[in-house]
Amino acid sequence: VANFLLNYALITGMFGLPKLGLMGIGLVTAVVANLMALALAWHIRRHPAYEAYPLRKGLSRLNRQYLKELWRLGLPIGGTYAVEVGLFAFAALCMGTMGSTQLGAHQIALQIVSVAFMVPAGISYAITMRIGQHYGAGQLLDARLAGRVGIAFGAAAMLCFAMVFWLLPNQLVGLFLDHNNPAFRDVINLAVSLLAVAAWFELFDGVQTIAMGCIRGLKDAKTTFLVGLGCYWLIGAPAAWWMAFHLNWGPTGVWWGLALGLACAAVSLTLGFEWKMKRMIRREPQAERFEAIQPQ
Template sequence: MPMIVFIPLLKTLNAPRIKPFNAPIEISTMTKQHPARIELSAIMRLAGPLIASQLAHMLMVLTDTLMMARLSPEALAGGSLGAASYSFVSIFCIGVIAAVGTLVSIRQGAGDIEGATRLTQAGLWLAWALALGGAVMLWNIKPLLLLFGQTPTNVEAAGQFLLLLPFALPGYMTFMALRGFTSAMGRATPVMVISLIGTVANFVLNYALITGMFGLPKLGLMGIGLVTAIVATCMALGLAWHIHRHPAYNAYPISKGLSRINLTYLRELWRLGLPIGGTYAVEVGLFAFAALCMGTMGSTQLAAHQIALQIVSVAFMVPAGMSYAITMRIGQHYGGGDLQRARLAGRVGISFGACVMLGFSVVFWFWPRDLVGLFLDYNDPAFRPVFELAVSLLAVAAWFELFDGAQTIAMGAIRGLKDAKTTFLVGLFCYWVIGAPMAWMLAFTFGWGPAGVWWGLATGLACAAISLTLAFEWKVRRMIKLERKAAKMAGVAV
């Protein structure tokens, strides 16, 4: 059904309207613009559509939550449990698949069209393998949920939601792999358009299966999972159709030879993707730990935490999109052998991202009541304690937003240099050796309560931001020195 909407609108994408970020820059333009401005323009040209697509995905998740709430409180509780399980599995898989964009951008920068094509094909096979493994895990997760002390009623409802939802994984992972390919080519607009169409289709179909519109059956939680699977599959087919039809990709025959698995490229993707997936998992785990801390304090604290985190998550989509764009940009320069330009792109991206997040910090500090008021009614006495606590948590968020943006973008910069182990090790140390213990100590030992949890998160994020920024500078400086040394030995001027 959604494909009827996808294909006509995607036809408008066949004309190349947006100049790819890796397109040659004219000499007249270069003489007028500072190199840093050129880099910023190129990064934002790619980051803008990626940020929009990230926000579209958030809207899909919000739609699913709202539809669960229309069913019953029990459906909301069980569905949320199933959604959390699906989210953790899918985020790890997305992290692994993120290696596709990184490696393809490096091959693209080096002019290796064959390598870029084969890596994309290997990325699709890896996506399908991860989807199969993730689906099997989700279909058998009920005993694990019971082991973690979840009520049988909630586990049963989660099982209903997860009956059809795992069928979304093949389509979603395929979409993410192809997103990596198109982004590495400097073309993220199709991803944005398809994501926005998917958001609308997700809402319409969800509402239809919840209310029984158009003569459709009322499928409850199972219907929400079914809609997610349908939309994810159609999004993947839509992006594949666009790549197949657009002349910009004619040099990359992804469909030819796709039936043959190239283990060399598959291993290369796995070596880079596994630590990226691990980094995503430890970061998600940190915020899950924070939720558990809040849950031990009471329902008011947990509700306020979720509201504040939802607001902060919207702001986080900006550095998340920029991080991926910077990975592509630095990968292009790294593959092309221009490490000086790679360093400039990283510095520009981290600095600009920090400035953007500083703007969000100002909003969180001066207008927290307006933001929380979008979710809760202050005049309702039942919600007033949650309202006030969420406002106080946003005041803490105003301090760590700067670090959150910087650490996310610095991670993307380091990955552009084909290094994911550093980001994983730094994240593991800063999140779990510093952030989590600090959150527990401030909240319970020092009696700071919910604010202590968030100050602990802030400490871990600040540590990660500083460490990753320094790690990027050290790594790229070392690579430049080695390049100069090699050139000097070869008698070539650099």
């Protein structure tokens, strides 16, 4: 709320503030982000739920083992985000070579898709924690069940968004551009056609994101990075370029290429999670039998 109000105020010069335009947006974003960090630090320090955890002790004597573990997990997770963001940056570059109309339609459709993507992104974080808890307690069957439920629920949610993209594309694009203005007609028509591709795009993106969370819950971030690198840059990016410029599909070709890369990642990561869980359960048959007789 603060970000929105302050952005609008500095763009338009409300409340006597200067009209800073884009620079105002950057300034507000920086200020709000830092205030959020301070507010969260204050909350953790004051809330009674954190009293049992000595969060401020030992900061002068950093534990190398813990730092090494954080680095081992954090570096490939960051690398996975980097290769995925790089894929979408590559798509934007492809659109930019086609023209401003294509780039504008791409950005509008991508903003709509990004809002829907927040649902599987949130589910992914929740699934990582749930599977991590079960995995740490040796409850492998429960960990596998949590992963399957998360992937299925995420796919169902994305199918709902797909129906919205198919049935209400003009209304969604209308949030960004005025349908009555003839100057925007080409951008609107192209953005609507991209949303039709996004219906498939979002399904695969949601499943692969949740499947990544499942595997990370097993303390394995390297697999997600390698699968993402291969599917995004060995399949998705070349397919987007080939479909757009060699098959002459244009902007929709770029998005079909992205959808292909994300579909490969979704299938590979889901099968990878199932394979890892199957191997773990086979290694610990006693744990499996113990879990099977526990009361629900």
